[in-house]
Amino acid sequence: MASRIKLLILVLLLTLIGGGLAAYKHVRLGIPMIVGDKPTEWLVEAKVTFIANGEPVTVRLSLPTVAVDREKGIGADARSAEYSFFVDPDPGQPAAVWSSDSLENNQALYYRVRFPARGVDSAGSVGERGEIPEPTDPGLSGTLRAAADSVVRRAREFSSNPETLLVGVFREIAAIEGSQEISLLKQHYEEVSNGDALTLLGIDLLNMAGVPARQAYAVGLNEVRGAQEPQLFVEYHDGVYWKVRNPASPASTLDPREWFVWNRGGDPLLEVSGGENSQVRFTTTRDVIPMDRLTDLKESGLIVSTIFGLPASERQVFRYVVLIPIGAFVVVMLRNLVGIATLGTFMPVLLALAMLEMDDLGAGLTMFVVIVASGLWFRFLLSRLNLLVVPRVAACVVIVTLLMMLLSVVSWHLGMRDGLKITLFPMIILAWTIERMSLIWEEEGKRNALLQVFGSLVVAVIAYLVMEQKQIRYWAFYFPELLLVLLAGIILLGRYTGYRLSELMRFKNFEEAA
């Protein structure tokens, strides 16, 4: 009995700590308990990395103009130990400047901007102070010049203003079977520049056509992508204002819910002196902590000591990690209360995670069924070769990999893009599943094998449906202390000695012998 009291105290303690922390965060720090209570906001984080070579370091990261305005609910902050930091607030070309003397090794600097989830008009019109800008001549010569001239002439014939000219130029560049001139120019630009050659070519052509144009960099507002490279966009002057467009879809203006223009005005995005191999990567996440609370929150030990103390790029990893305990909880429930037989205890959780990553239940299930079924078939072919166990599983991994590639290609050609997002699909687990299933098939008959695979699938689907709930994901991410309450629940379930649902059916014919 003593162990029972200990258990109850432990459960109570866990619930109190977890629930108390969550309540404190909600009541005192104002983090909403229910998702969608407060408008969400985007957090865009720039992470600058470079290798310092021991000399004084100066890093200059161009900033979005909106970050300096301090209006429209936009917040920004920088993090960097060992550096002196200031923002150069030049209204046209703001920049964050870090400097430090003599540092070595890998360095990482962060700058974050937060704004409401409906987006900010970072691509809007900006007037030029002073005189109207002049187009700059790209300085082409010889055959290239002639080719460019003829392209520009053709584009001009079909356009009346800078917008249509821009559309015409980029359409011609993007055309699959372009004219000879364009392919000549493309070839030249691809040799000279290191990436984004087509956009650079477009900018130069616009300038030659008399439309002032320059480079801009934008970040896609997309949580799933992880760390992304900035995208090269085009900023052009329509006679009155500077505007930004995406060269991939030149005909439409930028959707502020999809793109955030980080750099415009023609300055380089990043300049580093005193270091090499510098690069900047952007991470975007949707956040729910209200902005006006941000300064209090940053000082709260509760926040700093949790994953929110991490930079966004590091934090992204936890998006799925915090869901694993929930999947495990579902497995415990379904095994110990319901009594569903599965292949391997936590295989369904991994399967559910993979489906979560694919973001599509149907595609995930089809993928699983197709791979396991055809894998099984190959496995039976392999069994005739009398291979040893580990090589046999390894052979299965190879086959599963090939099958997945094939499936991706096929689904791509059928127009289903989900086939491409299967990087996380646990191939080794799948291979083991196939191996174990084929064993059960031989030892206990196909009925059992199918039953267990089906059980695994049911558990995986239920785990997926639970983990996919917005509210649950929200709690797991913003109130990780609630996992302690979950732990208390698992401990309680661990002491459940009653019947499983499946046993009520298993013993349905139980007759007491007279």
Next chain:
Amino acid sequence: MRRWWHRWFRTPGELEAMGVVGINMRNARFILPNNPRRLYDLVDNKIRAKALAEQRGIAVPDTYGIVRSPKEIRRLDRMLGDHDSFVIKPARGSGGKGILVVSGKDDDRFVKPSGSVISLDGVRFHLQNILAGLFSLGGKRDVALIEYRVKPARVMTELSFQGAPDVRVVIFRGYPVMAMLRASTRESDGRSNLHQGALGIGVDIATGRTIHAIHHGRAVTTHPDLKVPLIGVQLPEWDRILDIAVTCQEMTGLGYLGVDMMIDEDRGPMMIEVNARPGLAIQLANGVGLLKRLRPTDERAKKFPDEELRDKIAFSRNTFAARIVGA
């Protein structure tokens, strides 16, 4: 009384009233507190269990050879000697996985009880799979055991369609609480797993006579293939069987276990393996909830903590005797 829902399920209350033990209860109340983890290897490793049993004078099938490394597979011929029938099993296999039974030789090939044949290479491949840990818990590397194939007693073969029936006795705190015979059918294909269609036949602890039988969870009275009556059959050497079961408990130190035995035509009951997590189908086979036996046993064990083996057996035979023994 039969109610409409009995077609689909039984309520937890009904099961409780009949004293049916579920998996959660078995694990939490009987296995975890009574079977310390450190004792598991003793029973999970059949080589150790056999050595221990031999020390105690319990009959076990002769070991023809032990294959510990792939190199030793080449010596298979020498190990088998002139034995035509034998059994290969993984030392740490669970639930009857990976057991290969050979009943005879046809030229160079081996014949399985079902009549299908397997080549020498096939046997070697099976050994390699065992060594690689295919059948062991958690896929750990394993050792293969080659041993005497029990020639089942006539009474036993009459109850079974191919394959040799085995007797399981469940022991709790040293007292035999329930026993059953598992016999194969055409459907179970020589195997004795109940969920594959084998018969579970409850055996009276007091007399060793069969009292109740089930097929796929339903009560039956005759063998579905052989049509012989299943009830009222007297097992040979029942005293010896209980003796072996209780001795196995003592030698392993486990508080809750199942002892599997086979009855050899010439040599009588032999211990085949000890199971630290015996299943629950035995309740169905006997038509008695395990809790009805486990509870009184627990009380008895508390009252007389140092009872002799003989007295333990006597208590069980008196207390758990079937009320009506079929004709």
